[in-house]
Amino acid sequence: MSSAGLWKTLEALPPGQSVPLQQVFEQIPWNADGLIPAIAQQYDSKEVLMLAWMNAEALYETLEKKRVCYWSRSRQQLWRKGESSGQIQELKEMRFDCDGDTLLLLVDQTGPACHTGRRACFYNLVQGESLVVDKPVLIDPETLYGK
């Protein structure tokens, strides 16, 4: 079955119907770098915390360990979220979108998700002709990552 075929099949299914996950893994439309974007959302408050990227290995590890692992594009290596800061993300739910090219992760985020020490990465608000920082730093990054 082609990738588009699998996702088309899912489109037409009523709630409660399913396909085997193994089949899905074979049909993920990875981008040219072998990655898929993953949105992390705090499961209870519903705050959108961040967007990062996963390769296949990061995705499988996240599902197996229920702790979120991304692929760092800048460092070109697996990025086990919280491995240096302690600010881990416990996976509560993983969802694929309608064409399978984006993930939504419902997580329980320990402390700040953002490397700046803010709870979430989206603290830059467009307001008129300005970009305004509207969220405080909760923990100094030097404390989070050591000096």
Add this chain to the structure above:
Amino acid sequence: MSSAGLWKTLEALPPGQSVPLQQVFEQIPWNADGLIPAIAQQYDSKEVLMLAWMNAEALYETLEKKRVCYWSRSRQQLWRKGESSGQIQELKEMRFDCDGDTLLLLVDQTGPACHTGRRACFYNLVQGESLVVDKPVLIDPETLYGK
């Protein structure tokens, strides 16, 4: 100022401080295709509706008209969300993340955001060894898009 420099400057600002938006526009780290991913979240329920992409023109139009316009990668043209279905997204808030390479749009979505007629695109839930469809179609796509 380099792109990284601008975003680093913002990192260090306390809440309430800002930079001119024009300066931001010149420092968006567009991907190789000249695009930036945009997460659309329903502003009141906080449900994550979808992820799509914007080029500069789509971004400027969205801010000007307060109606969300994306760039369709499959059709390679501006995609004024709702132009054929009527299911528009009114822009309530636009946010940039910490390194400026992702947008979060708080929107008021009329009806279904998803082309399948479901409210949101993330209806495919990983559950054990299966991918389960867990959201119903609200409006038949044939009704949304005509036949």
